[in-house]
Amino acid sequence: MDGRTIATAALGQFKKARVAYLKLRGQTPDSVAEQRVAAGTSWDEFCDTLKSAGAAIVFPGTPSDPLTQAEGYRYLSRLTRAGLEAFVEYADPRAPVLRRMIHETAKMGSDNPDNHYLNATIDGALDYRITGTRGTVDYLGFGTQEGNYGEGGQMPTTGYVEAADLDIGPDGRFELVLSATEREGNWLPMTSGTGLLIVRQTFADRATEIPAELHIELLDGSASPAPLTSAQLDAGLGKASLLVAGASMLFAKWARDFQKHTNELPMFDPERSTKAGGDPNIIYYHSYWRLGPDEALVIESEVPECDGWNFQLDNHWLESLDYRYHPIHVNKHTATYRPDGSVRIVVTHRDPGLPNWIDTTGHDCGAMTFRWIRAAAHPQPHTRVVAVSELSRLD
Structure with a gap:
């Protein structure tokens, strides 16, 4: 081990010890996050987790040909981009945004080529409203999920509704309320553990069909995102890196298992x-x-x-x-x-x-x-x- 490696390892241990010391002194989670960001610990751990994600590229059963390897590292870069957008840029459930996390250049988990995916970070303790037009896309479905990407690979559905089951006006416009308590009219259930909204628009013919135009807001009025805090950045970098490491390893295991048949x-x-x-x-x-x-x-x-x-x-x-x-x-x-x-x-x-x-x-x-x-x-x-x-x- 060279001197630079030893110094880097020592610095990492010092940062971890410093955070532990702050906790023992009764620091709040926010103040600990401030210290972690200021000391560079959040960034170092983000980079370390990204580096560890490379283990998926050499997971048993992975082909070693140049194309598969090149696509593997591109895959990690795509997951990194998707994770940063999801957990750093658009992570505030009080200012939700429907956006495409999975698309033509960011893919995961056998993404459906017929689908136009939309995601929004939400909170099961809050109430939301989706407004928009149905469009002519062949299939439109709304699902709330527990947790979020990068949180252990488990995202059980907490509510699901399809456009075919909604009351839609003759002009194609509709409203859909998301809440943990039942509402009259168009309603999409959530639970206290809900953290993610997934909208699936499935085309039969992309060349001719018109996708739905949708907007999400808090029922009491969406707010502009608050100024970034250290706690948000610390959590966001952690979740983004765990998405990269977790998703890549999960699907590397799936690919290995699929080879059995x-x-x-x-x-x-x-x-x-x-x-x-x-x-x-x-x-x-x-x-x-x-x-x-x-x-x-x-x-x-x-x-x-x-x-x-x-x-x-x-x-x-x-x-x-x-x-x-x-x-x-x-x-x-x-x-x-x-x-x-x-x-x-x-x-x-x-x-x-x-x-x-x-x-x-x-x-x-x-x-x-x-x-x-x-x-x-x-x-x-x-x-x-x-x-x-x-x-x-x-x-």
Whole structure:
């Protein structure tokens, strides 16, 4: 260990000892936070946790090819950006803002390419109102979650309501109240532990549908954010870094576990999905795929009566592949169906000239997800790996 490392370690121990000493002297949490920020402890711990998050990139089962590794470190940078925005810039539940945490360049947990996600930090002890217009997006759902991202991987749903269940005016406008106590009219339940609002807008056809326009405020009037305090920054940096370390490790473990049934699509435990913040109206089939240069993954399924369904391809880090420029997913609206109403999806490295082609975009492996949304039944998608040369001979 060199002198600089020893000095750095000693400084870190001194800062921790200093904080402990202040606590023993009866300092308040605010004064302790002020000392931590002023001493650089908050920043040092933030950086140390970010550094430790690199363990996810070398987690057992992680491919070592250059593309996967490069995307892994980009993934950590994306999580860092998302965490800082969520917990430092937009963390005040008294001045809530609906914003996109997950989008085209910040992805997590097999994000749905058909979704336009909105999030807001809220507090179950307060009451809120959402106002706006319904738009024409195919599906619009509002969910309150316990806790928040980066707080242990568990975010059980505390309330859920869909636009189809709301009273919406002829002009498309509506109001929705969020509170822990029941209200007349459009109401979204919360509990004392609620900390997050997730709005899911699911497109059938992004090219033609209009998303909802939404605004959230405190029922007694949203306030401008108060001046930043040391306590807020200290907590925000801590939560942001824990999101990076926690989410990356959680989904690294998922990716490892999914490899146990590579190129298959078993149903994912619905209870586990909901606790992690998944939509309670969706049944998920999470798995892993791996294909050689001349191999194709063929997925076939009956299609039940449902509000929607889709299939998507992800990289190893459970980030959806780049749907802005490549056909990496297919849904109920965009799919071509077989004469009997079933669907066949073909995953290959090059376009085989067949319907419902999914592009691997230069990847050899990764995660994948199939969803049934409010389906009357949940048929098991069947998978098989065949040579690309055999695709033209499929019935």
